[in-house]
Amino acid sequence: MLKYALLGFLTYTPMTGYDLKHQFAVVAASFWHAEVSQIYLTLKKLEAERLVTSQIQPQDDHPDRRLYTITDRGRHDLRAWLSEPITELPPIKQPVLLKLFFAAPMEQAELLAQLRLLRNLHLQKVSYYRGPVLAHIRGTAQRHPHLAKDARLWEATRRFGELSHEMSLRWLDEMIAMVEERW
Amino acid sequence: MLKYALLGFLTYTPMTGYDLKHQFAVVAASFWHAEVSQIYLTLKKLEAERLVTSQIQPQDDHPDRRLYTITDRGRHDLRAWLSEPITELPPIKQPVLLKLFFAAPMEQAELLAQLRLLRNLHLQKVSYYRGPVLAHIRGTAQRHPHLAKDARLWEATRRFGELSHEMSLRWLDEMIAMVEERW
DNA sequence: CATCTCATGTAACTGGTTACATGATTCG
DNA sequence: CGAATCATGTAACCAGTTACATGAGATG
Numbered sequence: 001m002l003k004y005a006l007l008g009f010l011t012y013t014p015m016t017g018y019d020l021k022h023q024f025a026v027v028a029a030s031f032w033h034a035e036v037s038q039i040y041l042t043l044k045k046l047e048a049e050r051l052v053t054s055q056i057q058p059q060d061d062h063p064d065r066r067l068y069t070i071t072d073r074g075r076h077d078l079r080a081w082l083s084e085p086i087t088e089l090p091p092i093k094q095p096v097l098l099k100l101f102f103a104a105p106m107e108q109a110e111l112l113a114q115l116r117l118l119r120n121l122h123l124q125k126v127s128y129y130r131g132p133v134l135a136h137i138r139g140t141a142q143r144h145p146h147l148a149k150d151a152r153l154w155e156a157t158r159r160f161g162e163l164s165h166e167m168s169l170r171w172l173d174e175m176i177a178m179v180e181e182r183w
Numbered sequence: 184m185l186k187y188a189l190l191g192f193l194t195y196t197p198m199t200g201y202d203l204k205h206q207f208a209v210v211a212a213s214f215w216h217a218e219v220s221q222i223y224l225t226l227k228k229l230e231a232e233r234l235v236t237s238q239i240q241p242q243d244d245h246p247d248r249r250l251y252t253i254t255d256r257g258r259h260d261l262r263a264w265l266s267e268p269i270t271e272l273p274p275i276k277q278p279v280l281l282k283l284f285f286a287a288p289m290e291q292a293e294l295l296a297q298l299r300l301l302r303n304l305h306l307q308k309v310s311y312y313r314g315p316v317l318a319h320i321r322g323t324a325q326r327h328p329h330l331a332k333d334a335r336l337w338e339a340t341r342r343f344g345e346l347s348h349e350m351s352l353r354w355l356d357e358m359i360a361m362v363e364e365r366w
Numbered sequence: 367c368a369t370c371t372c373a374t375g376t377a378a379c380t381g382g383t384t385a386c387a388t389g390a391t392t393c394g
Numbered sequence: 395c396g397a398a399t400c401a402t403g404t405a406a407c408c409a410g411t412t413a414c415a416t417g418a419g420a421t422g
Contacts, residue, residue, distance in 0.1 A: 184409090185409080185410085217410085218410070218411060218412085220410090220411080220412085220413095221409080221410055221411080224409095224410090225409095244418080244419065244420095245418075245419075246416095246417075246418075
């Protein structure tokens with residue numbers, strides 16, 4: 001799947017692996033995550049599949065950059081993937097829920113401390129999505145008016161992040177209340 | 184992590200790999216997923232680590248069963264893991280959002296069809312959590328009163344499933360409205 | 367008669383993580 | 395002067411998936 005994330009970003013403009021890393025850190029964190037090593041490896045595979053091409057750009061004061069450009073085949077591949085509808089939801093893997101499910105042997109105070117810590121993490125995320133992420137999307141949209149449609153889609157993914165952390169917050173409030181009241 | 188899910192279930196009662204598979208299909212689907220092959224492989228590793236032991240039970244009319252029992256070391260290991268607080272949220276990987284983020288080249292009708300299909304999937308999940316899952320938890324709790332505390336925790340994970348699919352539903356409604364109105 | 371359930375497992379592969387390596391430049 | 399940034403990569407490892415194999419008994 002990382003494959004399509006990389007192809008997707010390369011439709012905007014040619015980029016290096018390093019640039020793509022930043023895309024993941026800044027814009028894509030709300031829906032995907034990738035380690036740098038994996039990005040470089042996958043770019044190599046994409047080039048072998050002829051979905052991207054690359055040229056080395058020598059630089060004087062910095063290491064050389066390898067700039068990747070999406071090919072027509074790459075665009076076609078991405079487009080085909082977009083057309084495939086998702087017919088079943090991916091299986092859930094939630095470490096938090098796994099822990100909570102088997103938390104019976106824990107002490108009340110210990111569990112409450114963990115739930116409150118978690119609550120804090122989600123709270124931070126909510127303000128992150130409402131603050132810097134929103135600002136970044138609006139800023140980019142204003143600077144590049146031709147990306148107006150894209151910007152609405154970015155906003156859609158941002159909104160998901162906001163809503164989902166809000167939901168976790170509500171859920172944790174319920175859980176904390178439950179554990180406080182009866183354990 | 185599958186490790187701890189297996190250890191967790193084995194604290195209730197000794198089970199076979201096959202039994203554990205059912206636990207995942209019925210109870211654990213709201214927070215974890217595992218293929219059978221992976222369950223057998225992991226059980227073997229757990230035995231090598233002495234966190235579980237196994238005995239073969241010969242059966243006349245069915246294949247022999249290998250019954251796994253958690254050891255004290257296993258309980259201890261699980262307990263230690265429960266005590267480790269989660270200090271950062273796991274990175275998100277949402278194929279749906281990945282697609283949506285790059286959906287600009289899609290046609291309105293195509294995208295709307297996919298969003299509506301998705302909406303339906305979430306709707307089904309919501310009624311699944313409100314119906315059979317809830318019934319199963321209440322049933323088990325009534326039949327085994329000593330698991331009352333556990334049952335409250337199971338209900339907590341069920342509630343998360345319900346809330347998170349409801350959230351997705353709300354989000355999709357917003358998205359569908361947005362795409363219908365302006366594309 | 368076909369399919370499902372019971373029951374356990376191996377082999378090949380894929381996707382991703384962690385750790386490591388290099389080395390100049392810029393910033394506080 | 396240390397840390398961060400720029401920039402790319404390899405090697406070892408780990409978790410998990412897919413496909414395959416076996417074979418009897420029960421169910422429709």
